[in-house]
Amino acid sequence: MKRSRNVLTHSDSKNYDFASIKDESQQQKPHENIAQLSTLHSSKSTNGNSMEQEYQPTQPQTKKQKVWRQGTLHFHSVGRTVSSHQQPSRDSTPCSADSPIIINDDDECENHVTSSSSKTVFMKQTQLVETFLINDKITGTQVKHISNFVSPRDSKILFNKLLEMCKFQTKDYNFGGKVVTSPRKYTFLTKESPQFYIPELVQLKERVEKYTGEVFNGVLVNRYDNGQDSIMWHADKEKSLNQGCSIVSISLGQARDFQFRPRKDVAVYDQIKSMGVLTTKLEDGAMVIMNDKTQLYYEHCVPKRKNVHGMRINLTFRNSKYY
Numbered sequence: 001m002k003r004s005r006n007v008l009t010h011s012d013s014k015n016y017d018f019a020s021i022k023d024e025s026q027q028q029k030p031h032e033n034i035a036q037l038s039t040l041h042s043s044k045s046t047n048g049n050s051m052e053q054e055y056q057p058t059q060p061q062t063k064k065q066k067v068w069r070q071g072t073l074h075f076h077s078v079g080r081t082v083s084s085h086q087q088p089s090r091d092s093t094p095c096s097a098d099s100p101i102i103i104n105d106d107d108e109c110e111n112h113v114t115s116s117s118s119k120t121v122f123m124k125q126t127q128l129v130e131t132f133l134i135n136d137k138i139t140g141t142q143v144k145h146i147s148n149f150v151s152p153r154d155s156k157i158l159f160n161k162l163l164e165m166c167k168f169q170t171k172d173y174n175f176g177g178k179v180v181t182s183p184r185k186y187t188f189l190t191k192e193s194p195q196f197y198i199p200e201l202v203q204l205k206e207r208v209e210k211y212t213g214e215v216f217n218g219v220l221v222n223r224y225d226n227g228q229d230s231i232m233w234h235a236d237k238e239k240s241l242n243q244g245c246s247i248v249s250i251s252l253g254q255a256r257d258f259q260f261r262p263r264k265d266v267a268v269y270d271q272i273k274s275m276g277v278l279t280t281k282l283e284d285g286a287m288v289i290m291n292d293k294t295q296l297y298y299e300h301c302v303p304k305r306k307n308v309h310g311m312r313i314n315l316t317f318r319n320s321k322y323y
């Protein structure tokens, strides 16, 4: 089987470390700004509801940003591309080094138009690169990663709006007879929640829906204040979720490791266990699409990390029977 660094199939070796690939987003360092802001927020209020230290995006919509976006293409040039003006294929084949996926997302064009006369000059295509994290033919599991789905500027704006407007809480649950408090804060937004209609969130949901061709009626917002916050190994297999739907994750702020491993309780475990633990890094603006099979055969987590200090907000778009 043909293998590339960005492709992981069930037969790939253990502890595949996606983060070891050159990370050009470090050059831009949007995370540092958010991380600093996040530290301020987290030390100031328990629910992060503060306007005083709101981050003001300073990055202009200049050529520089465009160059940086193009830089991500280089970073992912070992991936697979989807050609211009196409929705990504719903039945994508395994990616390979000679066929990277590049998606031109025209949605953002208008955001970068500075005046009507310069429209054609500034009209640009935002190129998104889609990479398989898991493409498992045995179970039909597909997990795709798209970097920079949300621009650094839009990420900061939404990050601040969510911090300001959401009421984050922890949850106590029973773990082996002991009451344990969730090591992160979260809120679940449905169409009954005013925050569901934050304009930037509505726009993001629409973009996610357009990209995936699916609809989502709820969004779980997880807030990880620093590297001590985490989510343990789990699969999102709630009965309330509509079957056949993907779960789409969007990362804002501090980059965090994200891990997958095959579930031990499935009949095909012996056939997929060689994957071991897959570790990838979810950067600011990244999207991960987990198809429906993912939750049936794999589990995932965000592990604690000692040297991580900034705040991350993660959105998972879901489709529930009850909303």
Ligand SMILES: O=C(O)CCC(=O)C(=O)O
Binding pocket: 220, 222, 231, 236, 249, 258, 282, 300, 302, 314, 316
């Ligand atoms: O924070 C993340 O990236 C994952 C969140 C998650 O797995 C969940 O909310 O079920």
Ligand SMILES: [Fe+2]
Binding pocket: 234, 235, 236, 300
């Ligand atoms: Fe999850």
